[in-house]
Amino acid sequence: MSKLKYVGQSLKRKDGPDKVSGRAVYTQDVRLPGTLIGRVLRSPHPHARILKIDPSKALALPGVKGVITAKDTIGVKHGFVETPRYPADQDVLAIDKVTHVGEEIAAVAAIDDITAQRALELIEVEYEILPGVFDAETAMQPGAPEIRPTHPKVKEDLVNIAGKTETEWGDVEKGFAEADYIREDRFENQLRTHGYLEPQVTLAHWEGDKLNVWTSSMGTFIKRAKLSRTLGLPYSQVRIHKTYVGGTFGGKIDLYSHEYCAARLSMLTGRPVRITANREEIFSAYRHSQTLTIEIKTGVRKDGTILAQRFRIINNAGAHRGSGVVVIFLAWGFIMGPYRIPNLKYEGYAVYTNHTTRAPQRGHGAPKVRFAVESHLDMIAEHLGIDPITIRLKNARGPWEQLPNNDNTHEAGLIDCIKMVSQKSAFLDKWRQARPPADSKSPLRRGIGIGVTSYMSGTLIYPNGSGVVVKLNDDGSLIVLTGALDVGQGAETVLCQIVAEELAVGMDDIKLITADTDTTPQDIGAWISGMTYVTGNATRQAATHAREKILKVASEEMGVPEEDLGIEDKSVFNLHDPQQRMSYAQVFSASVAKHRGDTIIGEGFWRTMRDEPTHPSLATTKGRWTENYAFSAQVAEVEVDIETGEARLIKAYTVHDCGFPVNPGLIKGQVDGQVSMALGQAFMEEVMTKNGYTLNPNWLDYRMPLIHNMAGSEDFEVITEQYRVGQPYRTKEVGEGLVSGVLAGIANAIYDATGVRLTSAPFTPEKILAGLRKLEREKARELA
Amino acid sequence: MILFDFEHESPSSTEAAVARLNEVGEEARFLAGGTDMIPNMRIGIVKPECLISLTSIPYAPPALDAKGWLEIDALTRLSEIEHSKLVGDAAPMLAASAHSVAGNQIRQVATLGGNLCQETRCLYLNQKHDFQFVEPCFKRGGDCCYPFPKNKKNVCWSVYMSDIAPVLVALNAEVSVLGAGGEVRLPIAALFTGDGLRPHTLNPGELIRRIHIPPAPSHFGWGYHKSTVRGGLEFATALMAVALEVRANGLVCSDARIAIGAVNEGPVRLDKTEASMKGLELNPANLRMLADQASQEVNPLPHHGFSKPYLRDNIRVHLKRTLALAVERAGTRMKEDRS
Structure with a gap:
């Protein structure tokens, strides 16, 4: 048991064969009959008041099945951060004013791309153009055009302050006074984008009482939370399915308007709606880095x-x-x-x-x-x-x-x-x-x-923790249920290695079911650099839990104390008499027969800083x-x-x-x-x-x-x-x-x-x- | 995705294509490799009702004519030019420039004629206009210029970015143009207007049939440089093509042609610098002097985020190196001639 066989090894990727052979299903590959094409109408102005939106001509166009504006929403805002200090400040579709070029104003669902495009052109929007401000240091100065009110807790005479972080320790002035040399510098950085090759894409299908969603993301649970809230649906009515993801790099975490629009349009039309952002939209309307x-x-x-x-x-x-x-x-x-x-x-x-x-x-x-x-x-x-x-x-x-x-x-x-x-x-x-x-x-x-x-x-940030389930099959192979999403970083491979190590089962005998909000436990998602640690430890714990059950049953069956048992190659053996052994399949049968039907399921959960409240x-x-x-x-x-x-x-x-x-x-x-x-x-x-x-x-x-x-x-x-x-x-x-x-x-x-x-x-x-x-x-x- | 409907036809000869385009009229456009036309249709800066495809038309491989001129059919794919032994021997600078275009997948379909007929470029022009820059600019038939708001309606400072045209200019190439009235042969420079609004002299219904490149003289050297940010899959920051001849007895220049690309509305010859070169010994000090002169002679348009002073700097240094390479090649060639 001391020598590690799986963990610590450069084993080949679990998702590799699917990806190189083209079998991997990405969101764009999911096909549903009767799918409508959704498109989003975007602001042509960086800062403007919306005086009027008239979608009637678009709605009248043959082939157009639905048009939504802010009036069709429940008015719930969303944001990357949603805390008492920093409440959500983003509308899923702009109400009253737009504050950046490309901001979402309306969306259409139509039978094809060209009809959807024509429908967008038929939506009439009247704007009152407001002065814009683009440089942050200019925008802070009193007198700059106000985009949103300065945060109430910031008491300085500054405008447009979305938030401030302030901290200190020691005595800085004393430190400078004692210094032999003091230097001041200023550094600046360009605007840079993520460069994910797979565009932002969402397919949503409302089936009357259930919203099924496939969307390119970095974690399905945060998408479910934000989509459910903005739609006014219980989480249980929204299911985000797992698809493979073609690159994210931080750009696909929280809710995007097109995801809401695809879902809302599907609810209105009763048909599946797909919205795929084109590259120009991603560059000029979506979110870049800071x-x-x-x-x-x-x-x-x-x-x-x-x-x-x-x-x-x-x-x-x-x-x-x-x-x-x-x-x-x-x-x-x-x-x-x-x-x-x-x-x-x-x-x-x-x-x-x-x-x-x-x-x-x-x-x-x-x-x-x-x-x-x-x-x-x-x-x-x-x-x-x-x-x-x-x-x-x-x-x-x-x-x-x-x-x-x-x-x-x-x-x-x-x-x-x-x-x-x-x-x-x-x-x-x-x-x-x-x-x-x-x-x-x-x-x-x-x-x-x-x-x-x-x-x-x-x-610690929502959803904070990860749960994992490891199920033994009656032939001794394993199913692992995890909310973790492999965005290319190798989550599936790493989690599989941990299970393989803990349960002495080959990588090919482990099947992962991942990132499906209905069937897998909740997970932190692939975006706060903690997956191998947090989801990994949850996985280890689940596997340990299953191993303990296996050893208990084997110990009873073999008449050998648990501490004298080892595991290798899907079987349990007597450390003192390696010929005496039981396969996991035999253990499974024994467990079901003698432990009131226990099919050997291991559960694990983990959270970083487990004792910190928030x-x-x-x-x-x-x-x-x-x-x-x-x-x-x-x-x-x-x-x-x-x-x-x-x-x-x-x-x-x-x-x-x-x-x-x-x-x-x-x-x-x-x-x-x-x-x-x-x-x-x-x-x-x-x-x-x-x-x-x-x-x-x-x-x-x-x-x-x-x-x-x-x-x-x-x-x-x-x-x-x-x-x-x-x-x-x-x-x-x-x-x-x-x-x-x-x-x-x-x-x-x-x-x-x-x-x-x-x-x-x-x-x-x-x-x-x-x-x-x-x-x-x-x-x-x-x-x- | 192209968000409008259009017809697509595929005639089997250039003559039929020209006839068909003249029949359909101004709403029709020729389609060759499509690597310029299709993106331009996708972003809506051209909206032809009918595309007359040239891709089913058979074309001959590069060949030498009776006078030793290299003839290349305009439908020849850039990858074929890049890899043709004949082109490599007779006009290596052309092969080098074809190799520098975009990436291999594009070169497999892009044609020589299409490369020359490509539209001028500008960051504002070359994108969709769904919600950004919605008002059409002068080039798109509208009433404004985004990068240069003070420009008059007849001025468009978009840049012509063919990697190949400056080479053909430096090589003194000629072009056969097929129109309704038959074929005419012109110096390559006659293709370009120098006007960003309408960069080509070709009339609707005219197409480039083939390119003719004269045989290289005996003491000939060439240099080609495409300045880029990342060395591939991009248009040039600035581009330079040098063709020169030296006298038999040394490195004194007897003739030179320098063409600069990607920084103006068409390829630009550096007449004054060329004149200074003639009779001058092409030693390093003189090359530096010539490159300095050339960088002042060019008047680059700021484009794609590059400032005019930087473009001058870029051309000054890279032209000096390109000239040196051309001189070196001329010298090598001279040695070969003697041996």
Whole structure:
């Protein structure tokens, strides 16, 4: 029993054969007879009052089966956050006014696409155009057009404040007073989208007393909750079915208007309704990531020890609160995780603007925060004459540190991560060696840079916990019921490995039923970086429960005490006489016969921070955030052409403390995926907007990296936890925290290569050339 | 999805296609590979009632004519040009430019003629107009210009982004155009108006029949560069094509043609820089000087988020390198000639 057979192995994906053979059913593949095509009418204005909506001509068009406007709703709002402090502020269809281009005003269901399109054109809407505001810092100032009222608890003379996070500890002013060196910097980031290849798509079918929904999502239970509430239906009347998902990256979590519209139109027409967003809609009306402007002031001792830090972060949250008030909370978490900051003052503002509503995106603010902090730290180190590794080791948190919010770093491997990545990348040998000798004719310069991150592994936010059921079949194979959704991260494979390990059953003997709100237990969903930990432990517990039943029955049948029994290959055996054994099929029969029909079902449930009553305060950061911090240190090597300003990532090194790696191959996939997302963010991706309109709403002009843009990526795990059968285990986040260090590392590496310090992403040739020119002018001035 | 109804016909000869288009009239358009036309129909900037497809028309492989000119049928797929041994030998710059277009799947269907006939591009123009930019711009027959609101109604600063046209201009190619009145042969430059509203001189019912490329002179060198952000599946930030000849006794330039693409309403020749090159020794210092001059001679339109000063910078550096490559090739070719 001591040697692990399944867990810790790079076993092949459970969903792999379906996906590569085309058998996998995605939402668009679900076909129901008589399905109508739904389309959504969207605002052509960033900010306008709706004076009148007249759908009569659309309704009169032959082939149109239904049209809905706000009048057809029950007026229940929804939002990414729905708390007493931050109540929902989004209407499923706009009432009275629209606050961003593409906001949903009405929806039609028709017999085909062309009829639906014509129907949209026939809906008459009268607008009174209101002045718009698009820059967050402008939108905050008194006198700016008011999109929504400032949050009542924010007492400053500011407008359009959707929410504020404010926290401090220690004495910041005292810390600055004691500092040998103080530095202030400001960092900005571009608007970036998720880039999920499968578009947003929903099929809804109302059968009179039951709403069946298939929708591309990151978790079916949150969809059920929000859809039920906005429709005024009990949860039991709404069933979200599982479909495979073609990419999410944070962009498919809470409710989207088209999901409501498909459902409502189906209820009105009695026919299935499908709404598939086209790519232009996704780019110009759906939710992108958050753009954060980050101002940092740091005071340090001569030796690089951080004494005090002050942060002011402004988030351009778009037209609704969305996850804008979450990201200003999380930004604090991403700041305080990796380094000791004895005195900290933090303020984060989420500001309404007439941009599209925002959503989480892989890392949910961490890449932007770490880009800022790690660049700033390198600037400080340079001033002090300290190398980047030393200053990080000086401040890095170690194991068992109690954090100001009462979290604990537990078996933190950060120091090992920094040391190992430095050694694996030969950092200090390459650092500052990049610039070639003066006589070199080559315009290429290489540079190296480092970034450090910590990330939560699950926290408390609806639905908070996971339940799992493991059922033994009478032939000894297993069915696992879990609400977890595999969005490509490998959930099904990992959960299967855990069951296989706990019950000594082969991967192919386990069938998973997942993410169906009617038949599977509730689950946290694939969106707070806790699935392997939370759902995984629930799965382990369910399997343990089943194993205990199996061993009890076997013990009775075999006349051997339970502690003398082992399991292997779907059977129980006597540890002292391995020939004496019973197959699970025999155990099943015995259990049914002698235990009043018990068919051996194991139940498990798990929740992160099981004894915490609720999630932390988004406004004050009070309360525990997570019990499980992942840590990483990453190094980027770049090559910059100093004549053209063109730069590329040559190689990324990732060393991370992932706790225990359940499937190292899947982890490697996560690392490589995040390296590619980081380099896209660093060099090419940007949603360009002007006055709230999107200028590049397509894959041609929004440039995602291609296969030949990929950089070499090496990764190493610092394993700080062990897996023991029957015991709770700790895994740490690996799915989204690793964009950050690469992005930060690239910025620092560009500086190392060229002397150009970039404080705004993306790092375009234009910005690098401008930086090089500035350096030339400074040099010329010095010589003069 | 194309959200309007249209007819689709598939004649079996170019003559029949031209005749049919003239019969149907202005509501008809030719369809070749469709990689420009179909997206434009999808986003509603063209709404033909009838598509006359050229895809069933047989076409001849590239060949040399009696005078040694390379002849390429306009219906030749870009992937065929890219991989043709004859094209690679006779006009390697054309093969290189065909290879640089989009990605392989597009090159398998896109045609040479279609590439030349592609519409000009602009971020505002090349998207659906359901709820963004609903009022039609000048190019779509309306009354405004989104990127340049001060522009007059007869000015459209959209850019012509063919990767191949500048190469044909630099190679001094000619084009046969088939119309109702028969075939005419023109210098390639005569295809382009330099007007973003109507970038081509072709009349409705006229189509490009084939391209003719003169044989390369003996001391010839070429250079081609497509500046991009990610190196594939995209149109150029800026594009440069250089064809030059050096004198037999060294690296003194005897003739040169430079065409810049993707930054104006049509491919642009750099007449002044070309004139400066003639008689000049093409050493590194002079190439730098010429590239500086060229970057001032071009007048790039800011496009797709790239500013005019950046486009000048981009062209300055990459043209210098492209010229150097052309000189190197001319030198290599000279050595080959001697041996």
